[in-house]
C-alpha cells in the first residue's frame with residue numbers, strides 16, 4: 422500500500438505595521454524596537470507549529486527616519502527612497518529574524534529555518550498616486566513644527582507626518598520563490614516596507630522613488646501565493662466605526678458590502694485603517710478564505726477567531 426503524503430499545514434500571512442517596532446510616543450531606539458518585536462514574535466513562534474508562516478512588515482517610521490538622517494548630512498551623497506526601502510528590508514528583516522529565532526528557541530524549537538527576502542513589488546508608472554504624496558512616514562510633528570518643514574505633511578490621528586508618494590502594488594516579483602520557500606518549511610520574511618517599488622523596463626526592472634503601502638502589498642502577496650489566513654496586526658482591536666469618538670464601535674464581522682459603505686461614509690482614515698480595510702477586502706474579494714484585522718498582542722486569539730474584525734464575502 423502506498424503511503425499518503427501528510428496534508429500540508431495551512432499558510433498564515435501576518436502583516437506587521439512599522440508600529441510593531443516603534444510605538445506611539447517612542448522615539449524608536451534600537452532597544453525599543455527589539456523589545457516591541459518580542460510580543461508578535463512569541464505568538465508567531467507558537468503558531469509556526471500549526472501553520473506555514475509568511476511575515477510582511479511596514480517601514481513607515483523607519484524609512485522616514487532614514488530620510489531625515491540623509492537630509493541632515495551633506496558629507497555623503499543622498500540615496501533615493503527605493504534604496505532606503507531596501508535598507509529597511511535589511512534592518513527590519515534582521516530584527517524580526519533574530520527576535521523570532523529567540524522566541525522559537527524559548528519554546529524548544531531549535532531547527533526552524535528562517536529567511537528574509539529582499540523583495541521587489543511592481544507598480545504602474547502611470548499610477549495617479551505619483552502626482553500626490555499620500556503615505557505618512559517618519560516621526561510625528563506638532564502643527565507649528567510641520568508648518569515650517571520643507572516637505573509636505575498630513576494630519577494623522579497621532580499628529581503631523583511627512584508624506585511621500587505611494588503607488589498601488591501590481592504584482593510581487595518573488596511570489597514563486599516565496600511559495601517554494603514556505604513549501605520547503607522556511608518561515609519567510611518578505612515584502613518589507615511594501616516592497617522595493619519597481620516599474621518594468623523591458624525584461625528588467627527600474628526602482629522608483631516611493632513607499633508602497635505594506636497592507637496593499639501584503640494583500641497582493643496573499644492572493645498570489647494563495648494563503649489560507651491573511652492577518653493584519655495593528656495597534657487597535659480591529660475595525661471601528663466612529664473611531665476615537667464617544668460612540669466608537671468595533672466590528673467583529675464585516676461583509677464586503679458593509680465595508681464598502683463604511684468607506685464611503687468616511688469611517689477609516691487614509692494612510693491608517695483605510696488601506697488595511699481595502700487590503701482585507703481585496704483578499705476576500707479575490708476568493709481568499711480568511712482576512713482578519715486584530716491587535717498585535719492578540720495574534721493567536723485572532724487566528725483562533727476569538728478577537729479582531731473578520732471580513733466575509735456577504
Ligand SMILES: NC(=O)OP(=O)(O)O
Pocket residue numbers: 437438439440478479480481482557614615632633634635636
Ligand atoms: N510601508 C508601509 O506601509 O509602512 P507602515 O505600515 O509602517 O506605514
